[in-house]
Amino acid sequence: MAETPPHDPEPTAAPPPDTPDDLREDAERCLRALAGDHARLRDDQWTAIRALVVERRRALVVQRTGWGKSAVYFVATRLLRERGAGPTVIVSPLLALMRNQIDAAERAGIRARTVNSANTDDWEGVFAEVEAGEVDVLLVSPERLNNPDFRDLVLPKLAAGAGLVVVDEAHCISDWGHDFRPDYRRLRTLLADLPPGVPVLATTATANARVTQDVAEQLSGDLADALVLRGALERDSLHLAVVKLPVAEQRIAWLGEHLDRLPGSGIVYTLTVAAAHEIAGYLADRGHPVAAYSGQTDPAERLQAERDLLDNKLKALVATSALGMGFDKPDLGFIVHVGAPQSPVAYYQQIGRAGRGVDRAEVILLPGAEDRAIWAYFAGLAFPPEHTVRATLDVLAEAGRPLSTGALEPRVDLGRARLEMMLKVLDVDGAVRRVKGGWTATGRPWEYDRERYERVAAERSREQRAMLDYIATASCREEFLRRQLDDPSAAPCGRCDNCTGRHPSAEVSEQGATAARERLRRPGVDLAPRRMWPTGVKDDLGVSGRITSQAEPGRALGRLTDIGWGNRLRELFAGPDTEIPDDMFAAVVKVLSSWDWDERPTGVVAVGSRTRPRLVGSLAHRLAEIGRLPYLGEFVPLGEPVPRRHNSAQRLRSVWHALTLPDDTAAAVRDSPGPVLLIDDRVDTGWTMTVAARTLREAGAKAVLPLTLAVPN
Template identity: 55%
Template sequence: MREEALEILRALTGNPGADFHPGQFEAIEALVAQHRRALVVQRTGWGKSAVYFIAALLQRRAGAGPALIVSPLLALMRDQVAAAERAGVRAAAINSANVTEWSDIERMLDDDALDVLLVSPERLVNPRFRAEQLPRLIGTAGLLVIDEAHCISDWGHDFRPDYRRIRTLIADLPADVPILATTATANERVVHDVAEQMAAGGHEVFTLRGPLGRESLRLGVLELGTSWRRLAWLSQHLNDLPGSGIVYCLTVSSAEETAALLRKAGHAVLAYTGRTDQAERLAAEEALKNNEVKALVATSALGMGFDKPDLGFVVHLGSPNSPVAYYQQVGRAGRATDSADVLLLPGLEDRDIWHYFATNAMPTQARADAVLEALRSSDRPLSAAALEARVDLRRGQLELLLKVLAVDGAVENGQGGWTSTGQPWAYDRDRYERIAEARVAEQRSMLEYQGDIDCRMAFLTRSLDDPASAPCGRCDRCAGQWYPSDVSLDMEQGAQATLDRVGVEVQVRAMWPQGLDRVGVTVAGKPVKGKLPAEEQVSEGRAVARLTDLGYGNSLRELFAPDRDGRPVDRDLPPALAAAVLRVLKEWDWDERPVAVAWVPSADRPGLVESLGAGIARAGRLEPLGPLALREGAMDAAANSAFRVRDLWSRFSVPPAMAERLATLSGPVLLVDDLIDSRWTMTVAGRLLRLAGADAVLPLALATVA
């Protein structure tokens, strides 16, 4: 068997002299010869995919059915299918990126013409796939592979609800079908959790755990303070880093900003984020693989699935929220090179960003109850868009919650949309609280990594409970600072000037959200829906910056930061931000200069908004119309568009004196607010001004959320 497996390995790698890494053949033997369940925890680049491709082909040669590989890595799927074909393994993938190929792949399954089928985890929740394909695959499978197995575990840094279907999948498999789970980022708690799930039915799990230290990586942390100093350092020293690599950022806006600044400085870089079109993502990946660019400036959208063995460096502008997540991202570098550089440039804003993402990640009892009640009370299936009109959840939160409920069997997605199964569902408060506590502990640990520790690599591998953790002898704590820390004055001033730019465009709302009639929003008894009439729309607006921006984002986050109890604080407008507002107005390329200023009354920061509106009127010699009238009472923090519009619909009104003055004015009116989130406040309030006679309404705010 070893000779046959070695022959496949050499075909797979294209290297006639290739041999197994320690542990690789042992894992293959456990799967093929002994039909065992194996959990392999090995560092990135060890060759986990070689194990399952070789095992799959050996199983096929022994008369078993095709292997089913569950993987969240769309980018890696493409590479793996190509690599498998080189070794004579007939492989195909079913995922959201190749819908047009699904029918062909299903025919190949019917003809028993596939050795390996890779599926994305969301396929396991798809009703048609579960009904038509999964039972046959389970009945004939020669091997089940769970790639990136830490995603199964609640405690994994990248837990995904779709992966919880695998628990059922494992339980349904015939007892003699071998199972392989692989990961490079699992601490002892995750290993125990995954092994426990694999052991369903009383099976023993063979765990193969190798050392996680990466000898090729040289780690470092450089504290530079301000955003512009970090960008200046990167612009000055990017070409000093070896080969081509990845610059990770925490938010989409910072990735796009950083890429633009680096390109302006003459560097060949591309942005890669969740907003990047699929075709552009593929082109960017190829450009980096072919060393046509120095770097991709990316968010975590460029994650586990990207495979470039000779990646020369990984730089982080801002810190990930856990050592495990950081280890996973830096593990992209130096897989087939003797050395690669890894540098973290932490930011002052990191903790704020961690908190924002953490508060949007977990389901709550109230959200789940609202979704289940909406589905139970409906006489037909509901799409996600239709559900949005019935529950106060943003689309991303709603889709995540539906996945959780689907995996728990409380809802299902079928023809026409989502329905309730009628099965009872209980919110596991203790579990989610324990997970939240674990996330906070991980954040504290990531801050500790940035401090005076003994060894950076040893710290990361200890975080993964690696029993072989030891000082690396190469990082900046073991061998001293290996990276330059100087930033030239010209570079710093240039970066500061770039970040000092102001004026984010605020796109107008032109369509009402679905379902307003269901939440009681009508005009003269008629439903409000469709496109806003032109005479009721506001024009394109401006904000000083986004809260997530690298430039004015820091000052704006400080301005809007709550007190220790989480309550809003009505602070004075700092002079620097006041000057930035005037610059926005000066640089605004409007068709017609505004003639007056009105402002949105604020329950949380009334002093800030009034001083902003009145100050703009004085500085621009515009007529101060004052605030709109505000209905008494607190406003719920609605997240969903339909509910947001419902709450805003009767909240404001145009005072009689303002209406009289609007009727006599000729020209646009500035409508001022402190913070724009959903854009519905500006849409609803601006509509009132238009109906009262304003020729046009120009929204202006200090910040936008995104």
């Protein structure tokens, strides 16, 4: 008996297409769930949502912080999901931003998950939920885009099934942007591989005309194909001012004396990690509830600090730019910068965190003379010169196998962070590829775009000059910043110090300045010894693994990035060789007197210097004299001056044979009954001290106590 063929069901009638009025009503309903019963869509918000949901276009939204860019992609997600589309994939740069986005999504009934470096144990479960259709929004950090497993196994599935792709903080795509990140460049490949009809939204609050054009072209390949919605950047709650004070202690004292007068809670931005900790310590000493926050802060501590600020348990977070894009606290009452960012665009992005949910927010800049030196330091992290890039490609090509960054570093004169950045750019350019086990050369032709890199460097210099002009201007401050962002509606704000003629007081009490000076001039920084030899030097130097003849934990007078001793130390090293200044020597003596060593040193040895023999020699001899210790001698530098190297293996090789310990000094060290105090002017990578300490230990020193004037940070 033949089987009866299965009966085909009557075809289900397709739902009638949405009318514009119906779709906007649905969008308004979604917005109210997200932002409250009184929320209404702005015209440009609706234009963007319609372009994504109905027209399936690619759009760039450049709007001020607080305008509601996240509402666009969450409402669009809800509408697309209700119409059968796949999940939204959001590329988001910061963990703080991700946490805020997840909270916002949940308020709107949108199921959101994240994949980032802090939740690797959850990835398998998250991907299973995505596969099962249980996730509406997946937030991905840009670093994941070039992880080999994620790129090759996960990303193609996400791209194929995505209902919407969102690129948050899209100025990071452009190397003209103030916060260019190589990982974001990978997005161009992702967007090119999307199936037809998958809408894309890019958002940012800080993009001038050049960045806007660059991002729009990367979205669609042609500026004309992308919908660009650019609004006025005016923030009518922000009251901008500049307070000029001549020295660091006065700026810190001003902050300590005025912090309680600033409204609500807020953020104090610094240019360096060292400054964040120095200022937070000073403010805490004065009884202010504050916490330090940087990229080096433990993740759990960062999360707790964010929560404490959100809950108004802190008056301020004293933070580096690690607390920047996307931190969402609408009632932030103030932003103070101790030190000027090197770009007006970056400055506008950071101050945009304030005043989103209050009528008035104070924005105050306390510029410093040391700002330019710090800008110069960060400028040294630019894309490497061509010969260095070519050398890296040659090493990878000759290896014939993948090389990890750690294995590649000893063969190239670049530090780890700069090497990683260069490799990511080369990966996007197609010259190298990241695979399991490291990096390989693709063999594809590659041209060094010298003209572009020089134009980017020139643009950075122009931005720095513009920041100095902002500090000096007598015209409207907000109009100045908006013109830097090419805002065509820029006009005098009527609120800033220059518009109103009401400038914040620059008065600082002598007592406050003295307390700040004492805090900033508090000498002493811990100097941790090197514990492991770098990889790749065993064949030529014969060392590997753990360092057995190592130094004890040492001390430095200060960091070159400090706003206290850092200023004095930078001046010292920028000038000619001279004997140790008296005030600096007195501070070094304080460092020694507070050193909790297990056993007092019984002799002093100096690391001989070709460039600063007077400085090192006078420091070592005076310490020996005041401590009533025998001066045992010094290491003698050999050959030509040792060039400063950018990474551990290169630096170690350069100093390995560059120092010799004379026989009479070695004999004196051997006869010294206790530890040796080892003196140098500055420590950068730490390998000079490491080699010198090893030599002293092998000569018979009981222990080696390193002491230096300066460390980098």
